[in-house]
Amino acid sequence: MMARDLLQQVTGLNLTEAVVGRAVERRMQATALEDARAYERLLAGSAQELSALTELVVVPESWMFRDAEAFVAATAFIGRRLAASAARPVRILSVPCAGGEEPYSMAMSLYSAGVASADYAIDAVDLSEVALARARAGLYTRNAFRGRHLDFRERFFKPAGAEFQICDEIRRQVSFEQANLLDPGFSSRPGYYDVIFCRNLLIYFDDPTVALAIASLARLLAGDGILFAGYAEVPAFCRNGFTSLRAPGAFALEKDGAHASWPARIPARQQARVPAAPARARSATPAAPPARNAARARRCRPHRLRRRPTCWRARGARPTWATTRAPPRPAANCWRPIPVRPTPTSSSAWSANANRRWTPPATTGAAAST
Template identity: 50%
Template sequence: MTPAQSMLHEATGLTLSRSAVDRAIRHRMEQSPAANQDAYLDRMTPEELTALVELVVVPESWFYRDPQAFQAALEFIRARLATNANHMVRILSVPCASGEEPYTMAMVLADAGVPRASYIIDAFDISPGCVERAKSGIYGRNAFRSQDLGFRDRHFGSDGEDYRISDALRQQVRFKQGNLLEFDLGARTGHYDVIFCRNLLIYFDKPTTKAAIAKLEALLGEGGLLFAGYAEVPSFCQHGFTPLQYPQAFGLRKESARPVPAVKPAAKAAPRTARRAASPAVPAPAPKQAHRLAPVPVPAPSAPAAIDLLAEARRLADLGQLKEAENTSRDHLAQSPDSAEAYFILGLVNELTNKRQLAEDYWKRCIYLQPDHYEALCHLALLAETNNDHGAATALKARAARVYKRQQGS
């Protein structure tokens, strides 16, 4: 790492590419008398470091992003309150970006009739600018990407060309500036029933990932749920978490936790976001004694046969029927030899059966056929880290990060 990369890594925990760091420094130097980068770094102040961090964090988000996670959280919270109506449910969102994630959770709970006195949401982000924007509760049209925008009519008022969230929901979320890695656990140990920490670990190196997961494990209460990003599920499973069998929610619990109550998915799902074209829900398999949330019903397929086989392969993998998923993926490849998604599923199946070399080979075929396959890039990066190939891991993470940014902007 360059001195600038090391400085930002120490401040944020993020593993950033040299080009991204140099670009941010050049931008800040336009407002600085420093003649070169060394002079700029020598004059670094806490205030300037904060401004530099603002340029390298990835704060973009939108309401109802990956809605299955919010639906799974709602069902869990309902079951917990049904057991103890006097329990105060505590929810954590970290990083919270500009507040779209915690406000979405508040809207989901409000629409479900959960009393406001029954829950509170804490939301942290390393960026002071993001926190201030979240506190304002004002959002432009880009924050509303769901196909169903009924929630905007229910919970927002107009603010010129923008929209302001209702005061009632703003009061349910407590925003603070903070870095997960620097959390003082203190009274927060076991404090939260539900934690959202999505798409943060993909920017961390292996030691930082381990440290972050240890913090989250300490913050999560007994029997609580944690929601991660798709590509982060394997990292959590390597550090004492068990995945929930709830498609596309990417939820986990601590392996030592008491059983969570089974809940029936609601008939009406939360509004759907504009999702990536290829995003199968194939989390790591739960141990035999794992307690599961009830899965979302799978509608009867009605697509052509080749697509049916791929959908069936995903469904079988979701159910942990790995051999059947593998055979069905191969049947699909017999009809569609250039299916990147089939190779991706084969990679997952082989990873989950500890055939890592085969998994790597399949994922490499996947990105050969579809170079911007985000999930395959993330899994290859995690595998490279496991093999202590830090150079390859860093390159793959940077490549995945570029794909991630492009997809969010599309």
């Protein structure tokens, strides 16, 4: 079996030949093999080599509070769920969790909202052992902190050389495990999770694999639970048994026919949840005046203009129906000749002067009075 087909069968990733080729070359250099067929035989018989090749094709890139609206919406949902019934902790799943940025962001958001540590549990799953090792260590470079509002870093992290170490209170709230979403045994606990984060994973799958992954997530999600997806993945979920919820920027979904305890109003972000950026200052350019009436607006068509109108309010503005003066009407005596082509009956009257501008003859007073 070819390396690309084997990787897609195991991971579900729809990879290009170029990506797989570069990964195979690196592994052939590491194993000191020069024959591609020999490496394919090694890959088919060694689970360790398959895992090493998988590490080169997965994309474990993320950062803290990526698409922060999802964490705000999830925190509001969990708070509403706990207020209605605190019989058991709320169960949260993050798949794939990459280097732990997503589940740790959820834990920081709940901690900032005053949710007790005993009231929720977060499970984080990923296919990459390298990414899970980084997540368990809780050490992050500056690349994990993006944006201008990084107050949460001062509260939940401490400097560790050139990196930042997450505090133990947050790290204890997340359990990490290596697993594959496409494994049939992964969804062996139906309806176990109240909140599931599965963002920016399905975009790497083909259509049959997308349907298989969504079916696995639907089995894991409780009947009144919610799921957070990536922006480009919402249509795929809606085609496979999910309904989008009203949550601007969060991309939250529920199962078809379910009635999740979705809050009517999403609260404003707190300081630890990456505060919203300040509003941009308004431009000093004044707005264009409205058209006086519809008839004048219809006359003010830019394609009829032969020179730049003088009524624009701002330099560089483009002409519109509301900002363009109507072209002047032609004068009453501005007659334009119509060229006459010669015919058999008028060929003798045709001359070079026929195309010249014709001026009406002067009229006398007596002729004008008639």
